[in-house]
Amino acid sequence: MRRLISLALLAASMLAVPSARADAFPANWKQPATPFHVIDTVYYVGTEGISAWIIRTPAGLILLDGGVPEAAPLVEANIKALGFALSDVKILLNSHAHFDHSGALARLKADTGAKLAASQGDRFALEHGVYPGSENVHAFDFPPVQVDRVLADGDTVELGGVKLTVVLTPGHSAGCTGFTLPLTDKGVAHTAFFFCSASVAANRLAPRPQYPGIVDDYRRTFVRLKTIHADVLLAPHAEFFDLKGKRARLDAPDNPFIVPGELDRLAATMETEFNRQLALQTGKVPTP
Numbered sequence: 001m002r003r004l005i006s007l008a009l010l011a012a013s014m015l016a017v018p019s020a021r022a023d024a025f026p027a028n029w030k031q032p033a034t035p036f037h038v039i040d041t042v043y044y045v046g047t048e049g050i051s052a053w054i055i056r057t058p059a060g061l062i063l064l065d066g067g068v069p070e071a072a073p074l075v076e077a078n079i080k081a082l083g084f085a086l087s088d089v090k091i092l093l094n095s096h097a098h099f100d101h102s103g104a105l106a107r108l109k110a111d112t113g114a115k116l117a118a119s120q121g122d123r124f125a126l127e128h129g130v131y132p133g134s135e136n137v138h139a140f141d142f143p144p145v146q147v148d149r150v151l152a153d154g155d156t157v158e159l160g161g162v163k164l165t166v167v168l169t170p171g172h173s174a175g176c177t178g179f180t181l182p183l184t185d186k187g188v189a190h191t192a193f194f195f196c197s198a199s200v201a202a203n204r205l206a207p208r209p210q211y212p213g214i215v216d217d218y219r220r221t222f223v224r225l226k227t228i229h230a231d232v233l234l235a236p237h238a239e240f241f242d243l244k245g246k247r248a249r250l251d252a253p254d255n256p257f258i259v260p261g262e263l264d265r266l267a268a269t270m271e272t273e274f275n276r277q278l279a280l281q282t283g284k285v286p287t288p
């Protein structure tokens with residue numbers, strides 16, 4: 001009985017989110033932010049809450065993520081404010097096919113003429129504008145966008161001699177896609193990791209999983225993340241990497257985005273939360 005009650009509450013809490021999308025999602029997802037140079041070839045062009053990244057190359061720009069559908073004009077204005085043209089964007093990438101990160105891609109693709117490269121695991125969601133496993137939740141829908149190139153784990157995305165390497169971390173979405181990027185700061189080599197996410201968020205783990213194999217995917221992803229050696233963590237939600245705090249310290253002698261160990265700490269936190277959610281959703285812990 002307890003388990004039934006907890007499942008019912010869980011279902012209710014999940015449904016509560018999309019039923020009132022405008023009120024339920026954080027206001028900062030649509031709140032304009034001033035774009036800025038992050039480090040080396042990387043620029044921030046997202047909103048206060050949701051990241052969008054520019055990677056500058058001699059042959060044009062790579063744009064990673066677009067935010068919620070309403071963020072498209074904000075991201076475009078940010079790109080222009082940095083002195084770039086929308087037509088400079090040659091390649092579009094997506095951390096994962098959830099509306100808060102992929103919702104603006106269709107508009108951004110149309111306005112830039114860039115090609116979209118994305119994983120096979122997220123392709124269906126991108127091309128149909130749905131949250132797989134929650135297709136009935138229309139608050140999660142977003143304008144569909146065509147994938148031009150399918151990315152597999154270990155593939156590289158190259159433009160003008162700048163090379164991103166694909167690290168698939170499925171779980172948060174079936175095709176959750178991270179990228180490593182070599183950087184130089186004051187003559188010293190660093191590695192950035194554009195982390196997709198490994199949070200549970202709105203995902204069902206059990207008994208009716210969001211997609212088949214989601215639990216094993218998360219587990220493999222937590223193992224994989226321990227093998228990524230990066231000292232610049234960049235992620236799709238501002239709070240994952242303390243965007244605000246670091247942005248406030250951009251004038252400091254050392255670039256505040258260089259933080260060895262930050263990825264490991266975030267991944268460990270998410271793994272703990274995953275295990276807690278799994279126990280909760282499988283009824284292995286008593287509800288309070």
Ligand SMILES: [Zn+2]
Binds near residue numbers: 096098172197201
């Ligand atoms: Zn997401």
